Amino acid sequence: xxxxxxxxxxxxxxxxxxxxxxxxxxxxxxxxxxxxxxxxxxxxxxxxxxxxxxxxxxxxxxxxxxxxxxxxxxxxxxxxxxxxxxxxxxxxxxxxxxxxxxxxxxxxxxxxxxxxxxxxxxxxxxxxxxxxxxxxxxxxxxxxxxxxxxxxxxxxxxxxxxxxxxxxxxxxxxxxxxxxxxxxxxxxxxxxxxxxxxxxxxxxxxxxxxxxxxxxxxxxxxxxxxxxxxxxxxxxxxxxxxxxxxxxxxxxxxxxxxxxxxxxxx
Numbered sequence: 001x002x003x004x005x006x007x008x009x010x011x012x013x014x015x016x017x018x019x020x021x022x023x024x025x026x027x028x029x030x031x032x033x034x035x036x037x038x039x040x041x042x043x044x045x046x047x048x049x050x051x052x053x054x055x056x057x058x059x060x061x062x063x064x065x066x067x068x069x070x071x072x073x074x075x076x077x078x079x080x081x082x083x084x085x086x087x088x089x090x091x092x093x094x095x096x097x098x099x100x101x102x103x104x105x106x107x108x109x110x111x112x113x114x115x116x117x118x119x120x121x122x123x124x125x126x127x128x129x130x131x132x133x134x135x136x137x138x139x140x141x142x143x144x145x146x147x148x149x150x151x152x153x154x155x156x157x158x159x160x161x162x163x164x165x166x167x168x169x170x171x172x173x174x175x176x177x178x179x180x181x182x183x184x185x186x187x188x189x190x191x192x193x194x195x196x197x198x199x200x201x202x203x204x205x206x207x208x209x210x211x212x213x214x215x216x217x218x219x220x221x222x223x224x225x226x227x228x229x230x231x232x233x234x235x236x237x238x239x240x241x242x243x244x245x246x247x248x249x250x251x252x253x254x255x256x257x258x259x260x261x262x263x264x265x266x
Contacts, residue, residue, distance in 0.1 A: 003100060004100075004104050004105070004107075004108040005108070007105060007108035007109060007112070008108040008109070008111045008112035008115075009112060010109075010112065011108065011109040011110070011111070011112025011113050011116075012112040012113070012115050012116045013112075014112070014113075015112070015113050015116040015117070015120070016116055016120070022120045022121060025070060025120075025121045026120075026121055026124045026125060029066040029067075029069060029070075029121060029125040030066070030124070030125045030128050030129075032066065033062055033063055033066040033125050033128070033129055034132070036062045036065070036066075037059055037062045037063070037129065037132075037133055040058045040059060040061075040062055041055065041059070043058075044058050050198055051194075051195045051197035051198040052197050052226070053195065053197070053224070054136070055134075056134050056135055056136040057136040057224050058195075059129070059133045059134065059135050059136075060129075060135040060136045060137065060220075060223070060224060061191075061195055061220050061224070062129070063125060063126050063129030063130070063133075063135060064126070064216070064219070064220045064223055065191070065192055065216055065220070066122075066125045066126070066129070067118070067121075067122035067123070067125055067126045068118075068122065068151065068154070068215065068216055068219060068220075069121075069192070070117040070121045070122070071114050071117045071118040071121070071122050071151065071155065072114070072151065072154045072155055072158045072190075072215040072216065072219075073110075073114070073155075073158040073159070073162060073186070073215070074158075074186045074187060074190050074192050074215055074216060075183055075186060075187060076162065076179075076183060076186075078110070078113050078117075079106055079109050079110055079113070079159075079162065079166070080162045080163075080165055080166040080179065081179075083106060083163075083166040083167075083169075084166050084169040084175050084179075087166070087167075087169040087170055088169060092257075096257075096258050102254055102258075103163060103247070103250055103251060103254055106159070106163060106166075107156070107159050107163075110155065110158075110159040110162075111155065111159075114155045114158075118151070136224055138223060138224075138225060139225065140225070143222070143223065143225055143228075146222050146228075146232055147219060147222050147223045149236065150218055150219040150222045150235065150236070150239065151219050153214060153236060153239035153240055153243060154214045154215045154216070154218065154219055154239060156239075156243045156247075157211050157214040157215065157239060157242050157243050157246065158186075158214075158215050160211075160242075160243055160246030160247045160249075160250055161182060161186070161211060161212075161246060162182065163246075163247075163250045164246065164249060164250055164253065165178050165179055165182045167250065167253045167254065167257060170253075170256075170257045185212060186212050186215065188212075189207050189210050189212035189213065190212040190213065190215040190216040190217065191207075191213065191216045191217035191220070192216060195217060195220070196208050196213055196217045197217075211242040211246060214238065214239040214242055214243075218235055218238065218239060221235075222235060
C-alpha cells in the first residue's frame with residue numbers, strides 16, 4: 001500500500017505544478033457557475049421549490065457542481081487519455097509486466113489528481129459563489145465530513161467508469177466514440193445540467209439509479225442535508241455498490257486484456 005500511497009502523492013504533486021492551468025480552471029468554473037446560477041434563479045423564480053429545492057439550495061447545487069466538476073471527473077477522469085495512448089502505442093505491455101496492479105496504480109493516480117482538483121479548483125469557485133449569492137450551507141459541522149466521504153466514493157465510481165472507457169482501446173482502433181458517450185452520459189446523468197430530482201417520471205427514476213448520480217447528485221444532497229442520519233447508510237451503500245460492481249468489471253477486462261497482451265507477445 002505504501003507504493004500506491006506514493007503514486008497518489010505523486011499524482012497530487014504532478015497536477016499541482018500546472019498553476020496556470022489551475023487558475024484557468026478556477027476562472028472557467030467560476031464563469032460557468034455565474035451563468036448557471038442566473039439561469040437557475042430565473043427558473044426557480046418561475047417554479048419555486050422545483051425538484052424539492054428552494055432558491056438557496058438550488059444555487060448551492062450549482063456551485064457544488066462547479067466544485068466537483070473536475071474533482072469527480074464529470075467530463076473526464078483526466079487519466080483515460082494517457083492510458084488509452086499507452087494501449088495504442090503498446091507501452092501498456094510494460095505496465096502489465098510491472099510488479100504493481102494496473103487498476104490500483106491508476107486509481108492511485110486518480111485519487112491524487114482528485115484531491116488536488118478539490119483543493120485547487122473546487123474550494124475557490126465555491127467560496128466565490130457563497131460570497132456572490134445566498135447559498136444554503138450545512139447547519140451541522142458533521143455534514144461536511146459526510147459530504148467529503150460521499151465525494152470520495154464518487155471519485156472511486158468516476159475512476160471505475162473511466163477505467164472501463166480507457167480499456168476499450170484494447171478492442172477499438174479509436175476510443176473517441178466511447179469517450180464521447182461517457183462524457184455526454186456523465187454530463188447529463190450526474191445532474192450537471194439540472195438536478196436529477198427535476199427529471200420527470202421514469203427518466204428521473206432511472207437517472208437516479210445510474211452510477212453517474214454518485215458523482216454529483218448524491219454528494220450534493222448530502223451537502224444540502226437532504227440525506228441525514230440512517231439515510232446516509234443507504235447513500236454510501238449505493239455509491240459503494242456501484243464502485244464495487246464497476247471496479248470488478250474493470251478487473252475482468254484487465255484480465256482479458258492481459259491475456260491478450262501475453263498471447264500476442266508470445
